[in-house]
Amino acid sequence: MGPLLLGFCNWSTLGVCAALKLPQISAVLAARSARGISLPSLLLELAGFLVFLRYQCYYQYPLLTYLEYPILIIQDLVLLLCVFHxxxxxxxxxxxIILLVVSWFALTLQKWIIDMAMNLCTFISAASKFAQLQYLWKTGDSGAVSALTWILASYTCATRIITTLMTTNDLTILLRFVVMLALNIWVTITVLRYRKTVTKAE
Known part of the structure; x- marks a missing residue:
């Protein structure tokens, strides 16, 4: 049962992440607007993904426990270009983009740098969610924000809690996924709430 559950969680997470940002990118392209998307949130999320991926590579954790992160980073970069466009x-x-590339190499110059960055990673990622929440609260409009993307992100956090418990049992990583799950659900609810508000107003 254990290996089957682990395999399902790993591969379903990878499958979901392969398309995670596509609804958001599609919504932005369809609306021809980045309305509702917080640029600071997107940049902080990218930074969090980068640190997390580098940490996993540095400590040579099983590839399937983080294989989705290169895909997520690429999708976030595409979304970033759409927002700027x-x-x-x-x-x-x-x-x-240059800063992200430089950071990739700088993070592993010393072991203490990558360890400290990973300890800060949860705060960076949490800050990205709060930046998006703050933007939604301020505008009262979810605009082109895709609720499906946030629902899928919540699912991947839940599966990664399971895979972390079953493989590395790294408490730093586990705490990150628990916090991200709670915040992703919060953002999803906020997006849906403001979508309903706008629909009723119309």
């Missing part, structure tokens, strides 16, 4: 200046994305 619809905000009128794609070139502004370049410094952020």
């Amino acid at each position: 619809f905000n009128g200046n794609v070139k502004r994305a370049a410094p952020y």
Whole structure:
């Protein structure tokens, strides 16, 4: 039962993450607007994904426990370019992308750097969710934000709690997924709430 559950969680997470940001990217392209999407939230999420992936690679954890992160980073970069495009200046994305590339190499210059970054990773990722929540509260409009993307993100956090408990049992990683699950659900509820509000108003 254990190996079957682990295999299901790993492969279903990978499958979901392969399409995780596609509903969001599709919604932005369809609306031809990045309305409702918080740029600070997206940048913090990218930073969190990068640190998490680098940490897993550095400690040589099983590949299937983090294989989705390169896919998520690529999708987030595409979404970032879409946001800058619809905000009128794609070139502004370049410094952020350069910073991410430099950070990838800088994180493992010393063991204490990657360890400290991973300890901060939960706060960085949580800050990205709070930035999105704050943006939704401020505007009162979920705009082009995809609720499906946030629902899928909640699912992947739940499955990663299971796989972490069954493989590495790393408490830092486990805490991150528990916090992210709670915040992803919160964002999902907020997106749906403001969507209903706008629908009723119309």
